[in-house]
Amino acid sequence: MLSATNLGKKYRKIWAIEPLSLQLSQGMYGLLGPNGAGKSTLMRLLAGLLAPSTGDATVNGISVRSGSKARLQIGYVPQTFRMYPQLSAREWLRHVAKLKGIGSCREQHCEADRLLSLVHLEKEADRPARTYSSGMVKRLGIAQALLGSPAVIIVDEPTTGLDPEERVRLRHVLSELAQSSVVLLSTHVLGDVESSCSDVIVLGNGKLHYNGRVAGLAQFAEGKLWEWEASHHEWQAIAQERLLAARKTSEGVLCRAIADTPPSPYATAAKPAMEDGYMALISSLSAAKGR
């Protein structure tokens, strides 16, 4: 449904996204990478909001840069969603539906009602948006992106700043959408990817480093994940950035770290999870950059 072929973006002489190819069909995809990895740039390229330096992206075979026909097939929710704060969610959705050229006045009203219910904003639908919590604003951003029933929904960091309850609610909304559409969401919250995405794409320094099943990410930490109980003295001597976790116990500190060789004579190999694999991949990229 959503494809990228040799798609890349250069600012001056530096690639923000090195040419890459992707094929995403119905389902939920996570987009991970450290700050500056190129996630927002890739999302904006895929949404047709940024002109590529090379290659192209298509939605159902149509170039994302080919105009309003392609634009109606893609819903994009930026990191910061802005709207007129004096308007209610219902008024805002009707307004944007009109701007997007969606049907008659009656159809615009029906579409606004359908989306308010989908993102669970019916109760707040007629209150001015300035009275909404950040979670409600994010859900309204998603509702706006869904006007016209796009085949592809691209969401930039949807759960940042949300409390756990609101984060789960938003994840449910996105999971429902992924039953029939391509949903691509960038995030720094690994738990969001683990709990709701089937596949994950990892970027680092503008390059594509992984594109596959979420569980497959664990392979990067295979044979490199160690756990041991360190004394307080030993723990203080360990470079803290090497530790994935440290938890105080009655005897000392339970440590978990990624390293090529055991970091302590007491360390034993542990079975990595997706999060460990991601950390191993990212630390190998930082090490390669530092060389």
Ligand SMILES: Nc1ncnc2c1ncn2[C@@H]1O[C@H](COP(=O)(O)OP(=O)(O)OP(=O)(O)O)[C@@H](O)[C@H]1O
């Ligand atoms: N308009 C621009 N001009 C020059 N460089 C840019 C521009 N936009 C982005 N970049 C550079 O492209 C790279 C990728 O930026 P991008 O915002 O896509 O990263 P990101 O992964 O979304 O980061 P974050 O997680 O911090 O939001 C960065 O090095 C950034 O400085």
